[in-house]
Amino acid sequence: MELLGSLTILNTFTLAELEVGEHFLWKIGNYTVHGQVFIVSWIVIGVLLIASLAATRNVQTVPGGVQNFMEYALEFIRDLVKNQLGEKEYRPWVPFIGTLFLFIFVSNWGGALIPWKLIELPSGELAAPTNDINTTVALALLTSLAYFYAGFKKKGLGYFKKYIEPTPILLPIAVLEDFTKPLSLSFRLFGNILADELVVAVLVLLVPLFVPLPVMALGLFTSAIQALVFATLAGAYIHEALEGHGEEE
Amino acid sequence: MFDFDLTTPLMAVQFLILTALLNALFYKPLTKVLDERDSLIRNSKTGAKEKLAKAESLVKEYESKIAAARKESQSIVEKAQTEAREVVAQKTAEAQKEVIAKREQATLEIQQQKETALATLEQQVDSLSRQILEKILGPELVK
Numbered sequence: 001m002e003l004l005g006s007l008t009i010l011n012t013f014t015l016a017e018l019e020v021g022e023h024f025l026w027k028i029g030n031y032t033v034h035g036q037v038f039i040v041s042w043i044v045i046g047v048l049l050i051a052s053l054a055a056t057r058n059v060q061t062v063p064g065g066v067q068n069f070m071e072y073a074l075e076f077i078r079d080l081v082k083n084q085l086g087e088k089e090y091r092p093w094v095p096f097i098g099t100l101f102l103f104i105f106v107s108n109w110g111g112a113l114i115p116w117k118l119i120e121l122p123s124g125e126l127a128a129p130t131n132d133i134n135t136t137v138a139l140a141l142l143t144s145l146a147y148f149y150a151g152f153k154k155k156g157l158g159y160f161k162k163y164i165e166p167t168p169i170l171l172p173i174a175v176l177e178d179f180t181k182p183l184s185l186s187f188r189l190f191g192n193i194l195a196d197e198l199v200v201a202v203l204v205l206l207v208p209l210f211v212p213l214p215v216m217a218l219g220l221f222t223s224a225i226q227a228l229v230f231a232t233l234a235g236a237y238i239h240e241a242l243e244g245h246g247e248e249e
Numbered sequence: 250m251f252d253f254d255l256t257t258p259l260m261a262v263q264f265l266i267l268t269a270l271l272n273a274l275f276y277k278p279l280t281k282v283l284d285e286r287d288s289l290i291r292n293s294k295t296g297a298k299e300k301l302a303k304a305e306s307l308v309k310e311y312e313s314k315i316a317a318a319r320k321e322s323q324s325i326v327e328k329a330q331t332e333a334r335e336v337v338a339q340k341t342a343e344a345q346k347e348v349i350a351k352r353e354q355a356t357l358e359i360q361q362q363k364e365t366a367l368a369t370l371e372q373q374v375d376s377l378s379r380q381i382l383e384k385i386l387g388p389e390l391v392k
Contacts, residue, residue, distance in 0.1 A: 032254045038260075049270060049274065056274060056275065061286060070279060074283065094276055099264070103264065134257040137253070138264060139260075
């Protein structure tokens with residue numbers, strides 16, 4: 001009986017509840033905007049900007065503290081981009097791909113590590129910006145634009161040749177690829193982050209203490225991996241647009 | 250779940266702004282720092298290499314100098330040894346010559362003295378034999 005009593009007591013606190021598809025809507029003219037996404041994304045952006053400012057405020061030849069950490073992050077990003085784009089082309093693309101990685105990574109980990117539930121919103125809940133399809137689609141579309149831009153800048157209209165090379169028969173597939181790339185990018189990130197948060201939420205609902213911890217740890221791992229995957233794929237797509245079909249390496 | 254609205258374009262714009270801001274605040278300055286450090290390390294590395302080469306050439310030079318000095322000392326020692334040997338030989342020869350000369354002189358002297366001795370002996374023999382004769386025969390018979 002005591003056990004049952006404690007259970008009901010636990011249930012009176014809503015430690016977790018599932019809210020999917022509810023948004024904290026802001027209205028701009030006739031359009032609506034998902035406010036909770038923007039609030040958290042501003043926090044993420046603030047974190048990134050503060051870290052950057054702290055790292056570059058007093059630049060020294062022998063780095064220490066924040067500068068050292070951010071240099072480590074920058075070298076990680078540079079290596080990632082260099083691996084995808086090659087030594088010759090990678091430099092102008094470091095900011096874009098690096099920001100993709102940093103924004104997604106900080107968003108994911110922020111969503112997983114900060115107890116957003118403590119902050120009450122009129123509707124919806126604060127969470128990682130990347131668990132909203134709007135964010136991931138925005139990032140994926142920017143990636144598409146980026147690789148189109150890279151291709152046109154490098155080859156001009158000759159970029160279109162890649163659709164009919166090596167054979168025009170593959171034209172539909174080549175065109176389809178331009179749609180599947182952003183689609184897969186956005187849905188992979190969105191699905192992973194949302195699924196992770198849902199799994200954690202369901203587990204917390206069922207067994208409030210300690211049991212969800214391994215899943216949360218796994219969530220941190222997948223979050224980091226998803227950020228890496230998004231950035232790596234963006235790099236790979238841009239590289240493909242720069243190199244074109246058939247003449248790689 | 251799949252409700253698209255103005256969030257998408259605004260997020261895209263916001264992301265581009267973030268990229269530009271981070272480019273100015275993070276990528277550019279830190280990339281500059283990394284590149285500068287790279288070049289600094291490369292420069293000091295080449296400087297160190299040059300110094301090392303210099304040191305090695307100095308070592309070689311000194312080693313050759315040491316070898317030359319050793320050779321010279323050896324030749325000096327050899328020269329001194331041969332000189333000493335010559336001196337020894339010369340002195341020995343001189344001494345031998347002197348010895349031989351002295352011996353010859355001594356022999357000569359002995360010969361001379363022998364002769365004089367013999368001469369005096371002969372005289373004495375004469376007088377003695379005369380005396381003996383005088384004694385035996387008497388002085389008047391001898392003349």
